[in-house]
Amino acid sequence: MQTRRTPLVSTTLGTSRELVSFHFGDAGRDGEKVYIQSSLHADETPAMLTAWSLKQRLAALETEGRLRGEVVVVPVANPIGLSQHVLGQFLGRFEANSGQNFNRAFPMPPADALIGRVGARFSPDDAAYNARLVRAALVEMLGEMRAKNEFASLRLALLTLASQADVVLDLHCSLEATMHIYTSPASWPAIEPLARYLGANGVLLATDSGGQSFDEVHALLWNDVRDRLGDKVPLGAPNIAATIEHRGQRDVDYDTAAHDADAIVDYLIARGVIEGGMKDAPPLAQAATPLAGSQQLTAPSSGIVVYRAKVGAVLKAGDAVFDIVDPLTDSVTTVTTSNDGVFYMRRAIRFVHAGAPMGRVTGVVAIRSGVLIGA
Structure with missing residues (x-):
């Protein structure tokens, strides 16, 4: 070395x-x-x-x-x-x-x-x-x-x-x-x-x-x-x-x-970079999908975030992903996914402002264009 x-x-x-x-x-x-x-x-x-x-x-x-x-x-x-x-x-x-x-x-x-x-x-x-x-x-x-x-x-x-x-x-x-x-x-x-x-x-x-x-x-x-x-x-x-x-x-x-x-x-x-017996690769956990197909979920209002879906969960369109709880008005807003896919990442904090990015769900159909990654 x-x-x-x-x-x-x-x-x-x-x-x-x-x-x-x-x-x-x-x-x-x-x-x-x-x-x-x-x-x-x-x-x-x-x-x-x-x-x-x-x-x-x-x-x-x-x-x-x-x-x-x-x-x-x-x-x-x-x-x-x-x-x-x-x-x-x-x-x-x-x-x-x-x-x-x-x-x-x-x-x-x-x-x-x-x-x-x-x-x-x-x-x-x-x-x-x-x-x-x-x-x-x-x-x-x-x-x-x-x-x-x-x-x-x-x-x-x-x-x-x-x-x-x-x-x-x-x-x-x-x-x-x-x-x-x-x-x-x-x-x-x-x-x-x-x-x-x-x-x-x-x-x-x-x-x-x-x-x-x-x-x-x-x-x-x-x-x-x-x-x-x-x-x-x-x-x-x-x-x-x-x-x-x-x-x-x-x-x-x-x-x-x-x-x-x-x-x-x-x-x-x-790849042959290291000498040794090659292990059989396990099956692919999930098929590859276009980045343009991932749904970017956002908070519709400010409040306490309560996630309903765990990271890595395989979701169907219409499944609940998270709730936004308003402790002043008692309203609870549920956000669902429009994609069938994997809930592969989410925000770490539990109180958010309106419009905050909250997580992403993979999808097989491209729904976005332009810049596909966040700041």
């Missing part, structure tokens, strides 16, 4: 932070490289514990000589957010100076510039060679970018670490949730075994959810390059990327983290 430390731009006098990455194995010329980071939203601790557990397993597997590729693990992907506490409240989703979401608007170089950097060196018949050219050009272009502040330097460091990976996994969690995954239709065939090993109770598919989140910009860039090159220039497809939502913020325990780390190891064995 190699430990690498990337210093971030200092925001104020007398302060400094660094991004720490752990590198296992060696992809060489033909092996796969897998990049895994956790807690880009710094208050999403279940992901961090899973990454820590995975790091222990990878260290042991490397000692046993079982790595056939390279795995990079960044257990603390957001040292900035870890320091943001206001009156005892942990604020890890948004950067305090700018108000920006740590997992939105990642600045990838444009596809046209990337293709122009490679120029006439593309091969007419070697897709793997072309992929190496594009990766090298991407690393060069990221290396030429200059971060003006700590927040921008964190983003640039994370993009650079992941830029040469065949598989990019971004580990998160929701507020109160079942295990679920966000990925693209192009990535889904390669991610499906991981969903099975993890026991994902929901898989949400979108090519472009509109937020330029970390996992999505990698897949989008390669898809864009491929489309612009056309059929005359074959290109290897390192567009496997996904966000893994490790249940809810309070689901922090050793057994759960060990289960998820073992599932990731099983997935890497199945």
Whole structure:
């Protein structure tokens, strides 16, 4: 294992932070490289514990000589957010100076510039060679970018670490949730075994959810390059990327983290990154559905929230999801779902204002368009 430390731009006098990455194995010329980071939203601790557990397993597997590729693990992907506490409240989703979401608007170089950097060196018949050219050009272009502040330097460091990976996994969690995954239709065939090993109770598919989140910009860039090159220039497809939502913020325990780390190891064995007997993947808990098909439930009024449905429940249209209780008027308003699907995440607090987002239910029919993910 190699430990690498990337210093971030200092925001104020007398302060400094660094991004720490752990590198296992060696992809060489033909092996796969897998990049895994956790807690880009710094208050999403279940992901961090899973990454820590995975790091222990990878260290042991490397000692046993079982790595056939390279795995990079960044257990603390957001040292900035870890320091943001206001009156005892942990604020890890948004950067305090700018108000920006740590997992939105990642600045990838444009596809046209990337293709122009490679120029006439593309091969007419070697897709793997072309992929190496594009990766090298991407690393060069990221290396030429200059971060003006700590927040921008964190983003640039994370993009650079992941830029040469065949598989990019971004580990998160929701507020109160079942295990679920966000990925693209192009990535889904390669991610499906991981969903099975993890026991994902929901898989949400979108090519472009509109937020330029970390996992999505990698897949989008390669898809864009491929489309612009056309059929005359074959290109290897390192567009496997996904966000893994490790249940809810309070689901922090050793057994759960060990289960998820073992599932990731099983997935890497199945891909040939780790040597070992491949386990049969269990059946998929729920079929993948379009992210545009998920119903976003909102509070029709202010009051006390009483959930009628548990996270992970399979609901039918018309089923009660939650009540809003008004302790002044004694009114009780019941909110139902119009979807048949899984109630895969919900709000963690129990008193809300009118219009507050309350949870989501998967659905097979697209009912939304535009930006599909929240702030």
